[in-house]
Amino acid sequence: MSNLIHKTDGGFMKKQDKGVKCQQCGYFIKQNKITSAYLNGKISLPFITGPAKMTM
Numbered sequence: 001m002s003n004l005i006h007k008t009d010g011g012f013m014k015k016q017d018k019g020v021k022c023q024q025c026g027y028f029i030k031q032n033k034i035t036s037a038y039l040n041g042k043i044s045l046p047f048i049t050g051p052a053k054m055t056m
Helices: 031-039
Strands: 004-006 012-016 019-022 028-030
Touching (some): 019 031
Antiparallel strands (some): 012 019
C-alpha cells in the first residue's frame, strides 16, 4: 500500500492491525473502508498531486 495522508491535519497514515492510523491525530480507518474515505475526501494519496506523467 502506498502512503496515505490524512487531509484534516496532513499526518501520514501508518498501517496498524486491520487498517491505518494517522500519526498526527490518531484517526483510524479499517482497510476495507479506505476507498470510501478517499472518494469522500478524508484521505489523499500523495502521488496524485501535480501533472501526470507516464512513460512506456
